[in-house]
Structures are given as C-alpha cells and as structure tokens.
Amino acid sequence: MLDAIGVPGIDDLFDEIPATLKDVQLPRVPAGAREMEITRLMQARAAQDGRWSSFIGAGAYEHYVPAAVWQIVTRGEFYSAYTPYQAEASQGTLQLLYEYQSMIAGLTGLDAANASLYDGASALAEAVLMAVRLHKSSRRVLLPASLHPHYAATVRTIVSSQGVELVTLPWCPQRGTLALQALDGLDDHGAAALVIAQPNALGALEDVHALTDWAHAHGMLAIALVNPVALALLAPPGQWGARGADIAVGEGQPLGVPLSAGGPYFGFMTCRGAHVRQMPGRIAGRTVDATGAPGFTLTLQAREQHIRRSKATSNICTNQGLVVAAATVHMALLGPAGLQRVARASHAGLQRLIALLRPLGVRPRFAAPCFHETVLDLGVPVQPVLDAMRERGILGGLHLAPWSGELHEALLVCVTETKTEADLDDYVQAMSAALAHARHPA
Amino acid sequence: MSTLIFERSRPGRCSAQLAPAELACPGIPEALLRQAPPPLPEASELDVVRHYTALSQKNFSIDTQFYPLGSCTMKYNPRAANALAMLPEFLARHPLAPAATGQGVLACLYELQEILCDVSGMAGVSLAPMAGAQGEFAGVAMIRAWHRSRGDHARTEIIVPDAAHGTNPATATMCGYAVREVPTDRSGNVDLDRLRAAVGPQTAGLMLTNPSTLGVFEQRILDIRDIVHAAGGLLYYDGANLNAIVGQVKPGAMGFDVIHVNLHKTFSTPHGGGGPGAGPVGVAERLLPFLPVPIVLRRERPGAAPAYVLAGESERPHSIGRLSAFMGNVGVLLRAYVYARMLGREGMGRVAQFATLNANYLMVELRNAGFELAYPARRASHEFIVTLKRLKDQTGVSAMDFAKRLLDKGVHAPTTYFPLLVPECLLIEPTETESKETLDAFVAAMKAVLEEARTNPELVKSAPHTMPVRRLDDVKAARDLDVAWKT
Amino acid sequence: MEVAQDLRYARTHEWARLEADGSVTVGITDHAQELLGDLVFVETPQVGRRFAQGQECGVVESVKAASDIYAPVSGEVIAVNEELAASPEKINQDAYAAWIFRITPADPGELSALMDAAAYAGMIDAGQG
Helix, strand or coil, X not given: CHHHHCCCXXXXXXXXXXXXXXXXXXXXXXXXXXXXHHHHHHHHHHHHHCCCEECCCCCCCCCCCCHHHHHHHCCHHHHCCCCCCCHHHEHXXXXXXXXXXXXXXXXXCCCEECCCECXXXXXXXXXXXXXXXXXXXXXXXXXXCCCCHHHHHHHHHHHHHHCCEEEEECECCCCCCECHHHHHCCCCCXXXXXXXXXXXXXXXXXXXXXHHHHHHHCCCEEEEEEXXXXXXXXXXXXXXXXXXXXXXXXXXXXXXXXXXXXXXXXXXXXXXXXXXXXXXXXCEEXXXXXXXXXXXXXXXXXXXXXXXXXXXCCCCCCCCHHHHHHHHHHHHHHHHHHHHHHHHHHHHHXXXXXHHHHHHCCEECCCCCECCEEEEEXXXXXXXXXXXXXXXXXXXXXXXXXXXXXXXXXXXXXXXXXXXXXXXXXXXXXXXXXXXXXXXXX | CCCCCCCCCCCCCCCCCCCCCCCCCCCCCHHHECCCCCCCCCCCHHHHHHHHHHHHCCECCCCCCECCECXXXXXXXXXXXXXXXXXXXXXXXXXXXXXXXXXXXXXXXXXXXXXXXXXXXXXXXXXXXXXXXXXHHHHHHHHHHHHHHXXXXXXXXXXXXXXXXXXXXXXXXXXXXXXXXXXXXXXXXXXXXXXXXXXXXXXXEEEEECCCCCXXXXXXXXXXXXXXXXXXXXXXXXXXXXXXXXXXXXXXXXXXXXXXECCCCCCCCCCCCCXXXXXXXXXXXXXXHHCCECEXXXXXXXXXXXXXXXXXXXXXXXCCCECCCCXXXXXXXXXXXXXXHHHHHHHHHHHHHHHHHHHHHHHHHHXXXXXXXXXXXXXXXCCEEEECHHHHHHHCCCHHHHHHHXXXXXXXXXXXXXXXXXXXXXXEXXXXXXXXXXXXXXXXXXXXXXXXXXXXXXXXXXXXXXXXXXXXXXXXXXXXXXXXXXX | CCCCCCCEECCCCEEEEECCCCCEEEXXXXXXXXXXXXXXXXXXXXXXXXXXXXXXXXXEEECCCEEEEECCCCEEEEEECCHHHHCCHHHHHCCCCCCCEEEEECCHHHHHHCXXXXXXXXXXXXXXX
C-alpha cells in the first residue's frame, strides 16, 4: 500500500504536520490489555460494586426489562448502524423511529414527537427554549421548586446564555404540590411558559388540569414534564385542562433502559402539530418512494444544525437511537395492558410500603396523592438509618438533605413492580431495626 | 413490506411476561387518571421479535457493510466493549446510589478521564457531555465563563471556518455568541489574512477541526494559535477528526485551550443508528475550574484503597454546571474505556497510522481510477474529498445519484454534500479497521458506478434499485408531514 | 431563470413591486427558488409588524436548505399570502405570481434604490448570487 502511495514509510504520511508537534508519548495510558485481561478486570470491578435491593428513584427507575429487548437492540444491524441519512439503506432504523414517535405521541396524547433528545433534564431545557421561540414576546419561564434539582441545574446551564429568565415557584408545605394561590400572587410581568411536573420530584401528583388552564389563561404555554410509565395510568398531557399541554418532555429511561449508573438514557419530546417546526432534534416521517410504495425518511431537516447552522433550533445532532430502539421494543412487548400493570403494581407497592411503615411512626411528609414515590419523615436523622439498612443490602432511598434545607431530614423512597412483598417486608424489618437503634442507642 | 407494529396489533394479545395484575389505584383521584388505555400495539413476544428482527435486516451497518462515511469514523465496534459495559452490576447501578457502592465503575471512569487527558494533552477532563454537540456547548460555555471571570464582557463573537460542521455555529449561537465565518484558501487551509482581519477585542474564540473537514491537516496551526491568542481569544478543538492524529499529535501541543472528543468516533463506541454518543471535554490549566460537573475525583487514603467520588456544583462553584440529570452516558464511557485499555498506549498511535494509510491508499487508487480529488496536492488525513462536479456537468449524474447507486453495490455511501464548499463532493473515510481487500473492492465499486454513469446515466439517476425501497420522496415527507401513526 | 422586467430587486433575491395604493408587494425571485429547490415551507411575517430594510422577516425552506427572507424596504406588514401555508410549491411554479407579503413602505426612496431587472440579471450572471 505504501508503494501505491509512493512513500517509504507510514510516518511519511504525516509529513504535512509540523515536526515540533509530534508527540507519541502517552505515560498516563496503560499498556494494551488482551480481551481476556480486560474481561477479568471489568468483572472484578462489577463484582466490587455488587447488587443491592434499591428503593432509590429520584429520576431513574428500576423496572423489569424483558430479555428480548436488549437481545434485539444489540443486533449488529441496529447497534453498529449510522444515523439514517441514507434513508434507503436505513429503513429498519427509520421505521422503528416512526413507531417510537407514534408510541410516545400516543402515550402523551400529543400530535408529534421527535426521535429523542439526550435525557429528561436536557429535554426540559430544550422545551424551555422551544417555548420561548414559540411565545416570541416573553423570555421568562416558570419552574416549580419541586422540580428535580438536577433538572433545574441542567436547564440553568443550557438556557442561561440565551437571556432566558427562570422564576422558581414554591411548593405548598402541606401538599407538596404547586400552590395555585402562589401563582396568582406573581407580579404581572407575564411569562412564556409554565413547567408542570407530573409527578413532581417529591413524588406528589399535581392538579395538572388547573395548572394548564392557569398557564393558558395567562397567555403562557404549558410544558408537561412526565414519567412515561406513570402515563399508563395518568391523564396524558394532551388532555390536561381545557386545551391540553403544548409540549411534553420527560426521561425515557423507565421504558426498558437499564439504570446503568446514569446513562445512556433518552429524553422524549412531543408537541401539538402546530408547533412541530420549532421542535429541536431529528424527526422520522412516512412518505413514499419513486414507485409510490410507503417508506420512511428523516424530515424537516432544514431546522437542524447541519443545514441551518447558526440559526438552527438547537445544536443537537444525536438522537439516542439505540436506547430509543430499546424503548420501542419494550413498549411493543408490554403493550397497553403490560405497561398499565407495571404502573399499577408500582403504585400499589408504594401504598403497601407506606401502610407497613405507619406502625413504625414513619409517615409521608405531604398530603398530595402520589404515584410510586414519596417523601417520608422518619422522625430521626436519616443518614444513620440509611447506613444501617445498607448493612443489610438495602439502599433505603435518597436522603434529601442536598436538595433542600426544608427537607434535610426527609427520605425520598420509590417502589416499582420489581419489589415483591418479601422485598417490602425486608425493607420494613431493616428500617424497624435501624429506627429502634436510632431512638434507643444501645 | 413496511407493515407497522400497530398494524400487527390484535386486541387482547400480549406477551406472557407481565407484571402481576393490580386492578385498583386507590390513592389517585379519578380526574388525574387516564380515560382510555395508551394506544400501544398488542402483540405476542414472537410477533415483536420477528417484527424488529425483520426491521433490523433493512439496515446497513458496520457489521454487515463497508461504511466509508467521511467525518463519521465508522470503525468496527469491538464486541468485548459491549459485553463488559453490560455486566449486570453496572446495569443495575442507580446513579444516585452512594459512591461507596460504586467504586468499581467510578474507577473505570476516573481512569478514562486520565487516558483522555493524556491523549488530548489537556490538564483536565469532564466526561459529562452526552454527545459531541453537547461537548461543544460545554467548551464554548467554558470560554464564555473564563472571559467573564476576568471581567471581560466585550467578547461577543465566535469565529468558525466556513468548512466547519454545522454544530459549531449552532453551538456558538446557543452560547449567546454571534458567529463570524472565515474562508478557506485554495489549498484547504484557513485564510490567515482573513483571520487576522476577523479577530479583535470582540473575539471570544475560534472553533477549529484539525485535520479539517476538508480532510487535510491545518499546516499553519501555530500561526492560527498566535493570531487568536494575541487577540485575547481562546482556541476550541472540535475532536471530530481526532482519529487522524490520536497517539501522534496532542491538541494541547497545538495550542488548543478546550477540546471535545467524540467517543463514538475515535473510541469506537457504537453509533447505534444515531446515538447515544459521548462528548467528553478537556481543558488547559486556566479553564479547569469551569469544567462541567460531575467530575470523578480520586482521594488517596492512608492504609486503604483510594476512594473515588463524584464532585458536583458544591465542590466546584465555578463550574458551568450540569448538562444532564446524572453522570452523562456512563454505558458509552465504559465501552470507550474498554476499547482504550485494549488498545493501550502502544495501540493509540497505530490507530492514526492505519487510518491515514488506508485513506491515502484509497485516495491514490481512486485518483488512478479517474476520480477528481478536491485537494490533489495535499496528503489525505484519515479522509479525503472526491468531487463529481465534472461528471455531473457531463452526464447529469449528481453526487447524490452516485451515492445511491453505491448502495446497490453493497457499500454504504460516503458523506455527500459536506463540506458545503466543495461542489458535488463525496467525503470518504475508510478508518483503520478495514482491510486492503475491502478498500480494493470499494475502488472496484466506485469504478463500476463511474462507468455506469457514463454509459447508462439513467440507471444511476434512478438508483437505488436493490434496497427495500426505491428513492424516497423527501419533498412529500416535508409537505405532507406524517410523523406519528394514527388509527 | 426568469427575471421579471417591471420589478425591483434586492441583493438577497427578493423582488418588490410598487402597487397603485402605495404599498409594496414582496416575493423571492425565480433564481432564488431554483437555488433552493422544491419548497416545503414558508414562514411569513406577522401582519402589523414593522421591519427595517434588510431585516429578517421570514423563512423559505426546502428539504435541503432554509433561507431567510429580508425586508427589501422598511415598513409595516399589511398582508401575507395565506395560500403559501398549504401550498409552498406555488413559489416554485411561478415565483413572481406567488407573492409572500405586502408592506407599507416607510421611505419610498428605498424602493427606487433597489436594483432593476437588468442590474439583478447582471449580478447573477457575474456569479455573485
């Protein structure tokens, strides 16, 4: 090959690079490992992390994923395919994306979906920017304080340099939901949008109908931030209030995606048909080929960075293709009945746990109804209790001290369908022992 | 046939693997409940497996076809990386579980930070960005934060070369900057006189890909560095083409202040039909405080193993902040880590060597086969550009037609119509993982299509002929928008 | 490519026509639609909004490109061509019949300072378009 090129050695191919720049020393990169060696290392590290009975939710939820999901998704034809720009050679990915868009649009009750964004938090940031583009006259967006603090932080990072003003709305200390009277007390500067989380990060279910109507009555868009599994049971954003929410976003992870220490997940986004051109990200569309036969292609690409450059709706290029493929197969396998069962079993599990904990003097902090997650008051410092439960292999929930001073001795606990009655009994026993120790130290 | 999964749906059909039946939702008020079940398909497990397996077979993929897609680095994704990132303990780990229960995964991430620091020649790395474009966002946001930290609010512009990826100008806009383009000269380098004229007290920075999107190394990079730094701006390295120089040249040595690395390119994590990727960012010393969070820190403990922790906003008050709810795309990072460990320090440089060898060989063979090169006087980096302008003028066959006909030959088409500077272009990147036999077969396919374009242009213009569909109507797709199935 | 004789032209490929009532009708040129290809969407300005000469006031979009429409003269938008929402292809069919919006000019001098047909055709022939 070198002869064909006409150079004596490989290094001559780099002769346009100034010689002073060359640096082949990599002291911080270990020597190469054979597959067998790296396998041993990774297995050892995985074993070190171990398996836990986890009751932590807070934006990432453990659900059972049927074996078929990732077996299909890791087929080389999905796993190692590129973005479907060459539509005729990518009909598999494109049809799958169209089916995904259809499922997620149906789940949220809205007309159009994109092919996904990075995760729930960055999807919310994109929804905020989209709402500001649509509204045209205000760059102010209202965020509930009961939003996951990592979501609020992500939104701040992404929108801050675009002159968007974020206003935080307090939660009602009794119910844990947005207080409508607090909304009416806002000064009269108006806003482009209100973000409504259902359930919110405290696990509480909001009166989404009243909030959506309030937003619309004040000339704002309503942005729904929703858990897709909860939507198997709960009213879809498209049916909130008299007119429905305008944009819905959320974390897609609960739909067949492993927790995986935080990612990759995917953010979903759906909207009313009229808003589709302001939606960021890839979109698959159905069309016909030269013979009139149906087929699929990426569409509305002129909104995107590779064509519109500095005037694009977003700089986003990726959709979380493979993860979305998993969610699509997962939703197809579960179907409406399966997803509803998961949602109901999760809800019932939490109710059961709350009932079992009551005799221990452990009570939900807030009065609002919840889905599969809630804030508990233990009546004693939380951290020692969690540490003691961990000794028994149980991650008892999330200590909310870093979230809010008001919740510094509160515990956010989540139950999904993965927890059996025996798991719940173990949890209650572990907590009971830990509480006894905390109340009457030996 | 493109039957939808919804069209396979039969009332009441389901998979056997359902959660236990729970009928009531006692705690939830009726008004908050859904009126009708969600409109999802009802299918058996076999229906679903067969449907999506059949769909997968309508895709080209690296595992099944050669993918010489310029600027995308479609190299083989080693299966070990997938298997080891999907060990059950890693998959089951909750992102907010205590750090003490995740020392194994955090050790991998910490070591990946170290590897990327070394390869990029940067002082620190954050793994937080979830894709290249998010890495770009983080990089430019750090440039902005740095200027502001010095009380310099006058810098309102980011400079990008006209050949840049679209994400560069789009990112600058998202970070609140105006975009100023500088042109490329005839040999494919940035026009230095125009760059000198463009910089000033308003310049926040320059975003540059090197080797550039034109498939050539920017030879006067040190002059560019001096011009931008002298004007008080910072230099951003778009790592899209890092595969061409990994283990040979470090962007830090070229004078770059910020870099993002596309792990799904240089570090071989799968493209997955459009994602997920990962776009870690590296920075020079002066930008360290601004790195996005979380960052993995290693704390030495006397008499015990070191402890790895995630540092967030409270420990890093000058950070540009969070980019995601949790810790970026950990599963992708683990794949990149396994790949980097298998290559090792001696393998990194071989990646660039063989990627460059393959590209230059292919370039010469295609030139000999009668193709016109966009930059014939230059060495190829890991990719190069062929222009079909003359062919189009002579036969009416466009780069798009040519690309579609290559699909019929069992080869994924090269990147077409990018960069925008070169008319009717094909941007070709073979990567280091392809053999000489594959490259020769590609040359044969290119020659065959060239011959067809001259003798039977209609055949090429109406391609593809052997794909699951014929050429798709993009105009109808956009005019009669159908993005979700309705009953 | 067709250049209509009785119109005025902006360097950014808009045509402008003075109407009997003093308003100015605006569209994009045949050359512009040829460059863009099949149009799939036209974003028209809001009626009642005021634009300065050269300001972005709309977008024309094809599958492969999107291009801003710039106000060829300053003024207030008084009407938009509602037909284009459903049928953007009308611009491809006849760029001079498919007007995009109508504006009340703030300064009639701006219109006469625009290029005439010969100057516009010359600009395109010189490859500056």
